[in-house]
Amino acid sequence: MYSLLIADDEALEREGLELMIRHMMPDTFTFLHAENGRRAIQIAEEERPDFIFMDIKMPGIQGLEAVREIMSRYPSTKIVIITAHDYFSYAKEGLALGVRGYLLKPASLAEVQNTLTMLIAESEEEKRARNDQLALREKLSQLMPLAENELSLMLMLECVQEVELEQLAGLLNLQWEKGYAMALSFSRRSRKELETFQLVKKEIYEAVKQLAKPNLSCLVSPVVGYQMALFIPFPSGKPGYSQRVISLEWGEKIRGFIEERFQVPLSVGIGSIREGWDGMTRSYREAVRVCADDSDIVSVRHYDDITHSSGQKIISLDDEKKLLDALLRHDKQETTERFSLLFERLEQSEPRSFQRLRGEVVGLLLFLSRGVRYGDSAELISSLGAAEDAEALHSGALVWLNGWIDGMKQEKEQSRSSVLQRALLYIGEKYKEDISMESSAEYVNLSPYYFSKLFKLQTGETFIDYVTRLRIDEAKRLIAEQNLSLKEICYEVGYNDPNYFSRVFKKTTGITPSEYRQQACAKSLLT
Known part of the structure; x- marks a missing residue:
């Protein structure tokens, strides 16, 4: 049921309107009454009614003043103003305040019913939208930790394209201009340290997250081998040296917390402040470098301290x-x-x-x-x-x-019998046809998304670049044989458009197929 507040200084008007609505739409509303604007404001605060019918002309705080006050506090409230013909100009002012409609006294049964039906439909649609939004937020909340892990691993392993970084950063609502990395390296020099770490590494991960994320607003990577990484935004308005001191204090705080709680020795390396996501990757590499320094001077080291104390920059x-x-x-x-x-x-x-x-x-x-x-x-x-x-x-x-x-x-x-090798053999057989990454991925029973990552990681080329290279190499071979026309060669190597084939050939080799054929002919004459 919905709650409806009727605000009117005439008791008979309020009661008559309630009886009319009860008769038209039984078991739909619970009713609240207010005899003036002040009382309407109080009831709106106490009861938060779904809908309000507000008479404009009332003693004391008048209707429009009450509307203005209620809308300023509860802007989503659905208010319909009731006015006599003489006060229609006030009704227009109410519409400007955000009310959902108006009724001109005396309102007919159909007008009242249509107004209430419209309000209910709007409320139901808003409720569905809210539920959809909550469901989406719930799904996103489940995806966020996975996205954070993926983004931090991308920064650590440098194995992705920029567009993927930006997509994940957008999903996580991260808009960092500058930042730095902190590498946590857990000791495993003795068998006991190794066994202890294996037993508590999940707890360490959760503990570091709980300590670092609320205070540093950072990305926290999963444990990779014996290391974790924090990617920390650089607060605007803070000088670099001041931030270096703060980062070292936090590194020491994390190190002390982990060693005291889990009895696992920890070395912390901190990279310099850099711009963009590529800069964060560089900062991580710097952090790992100084983290690996086995000097006993300190257990928490900053890249800038190490480079400045040595008087020279570490290798580029x-x-x-x-x-x-x-x-x-x-x-x-x-x-x-x-x-x-x-x-x-x-x-x-x-x-x-x-x-x-x-x-x-x-x-x-x-x-x-x-x-x-x-x-x-x-x-x-x-x-x-x-x-x-x-x-x-x-x-x-x-x-x-x-x-x-x-x-x-x-x-x-x-690895010749591995998934990738099977894919390469398949591509080698099919590249002259209308082959796609999706069909190749399906052939080796992998998703296109995972297959594209694996292919680029193992071959160093994208799928399209690899297929293009095979086709152009074959085209060069066929051109050199001089048995087929350029148009026939175009179709033979898997292209359907000779003009497109010519553009791809020139982009790949630097010359057109015709120029390549001329060079091939010249070489054959010389030999």
Whole structure:
């Protein structure tokens, strides 16, 4: 049932209107009466009626004043004003205040019924909209932790496109211009520490979330191996140095809390303040680097402190990426050369601190191990941590790098029967046809979303780029044979439009199919 407040200074008017409505719409309303504007305001506050019929002309606080007061406090209230013909100008003013309609005295049965029917329909529609909104909010609340985990993992692993980051950030309503990362690395140097951590890591994750999120408004990653990450927005109006001090205080607070509660040693690394989501990823890498420093000076370290105290910047992120790229291409010679150059630079920047040099090298290899998804972090730290001089550290690191390359090559050979290999074989058979990513994903029984991620991660190319490369390579081969026309070759390699084929060919090779054929003819004449 709905509640209806009738405000009119004439008791007979109120009672007559109630009797009329009860007769027309039985068992639909409970009724409230107010004899003036003041009483109408009080009842609206106390009872929150669904609908109000308000007479304009009443003693004391008049109808329009009461409407104005009620609407200012409860703007969703549905009010219908009742007026005599002489006061129609006031009715128009009421409409401007947001009332839902007006009734001109004496109102007919049909007018009253139509008005109430309209109010009920509006209320029901609003109720459905509210229920839908609540259901959506409930679903979103269930998705939010998953979205936060996904976004934080993207920032940690650097394996996504910018558009995906922005979509997740939008879902989480994050609009950060600047921020920094904090890496939490849990000790596992002894068997006891390792066992303790495995038993309590879920509790640690929940405890860190409860401590950090309300105070820092941050993203909290899941536990990955023996690490967690916090991605923290940079408050506007605070100077960078002040924020560095605050971040170190929070790092110490988290470290002390975890060690006291769970008896698990914790090392904290903090990256510098950077812009955008790409900057957050860089800050995380910086945090991991200084977190890996095995110096006993402090357990909570800030990247800016480490770089400023050494007097030089740590090796650039571009240099790291080039070294990682050489690893992923399984190029031992380039990997060795690039690492040795970086090692020499680090050695020159830390001439008196072998301990800090060792920490830098360990941090670099930890970053590379995540990039190649290979190697045991605990074993790596233990192995390189045992090096007692620069020469042993350099040779030990190269052993790890070469071992990763050998391992990746072996895994690649063993993975020919994997899902991706089956997909590549399928694509190799079907690329001349009207093939799509969706059909390829269905062939290997994966969702298109997951398949696209796996394909890009393993091949380094998008599905479209990969198929295009196969088609253009085949087109080049057919052009060189000179047995088919360019139009026939277009259809042969899977394109339906010769003009489109020509554009793709030129975009890929830098020249048109006709120019490529001329070059091929010239070469054949020379030979």
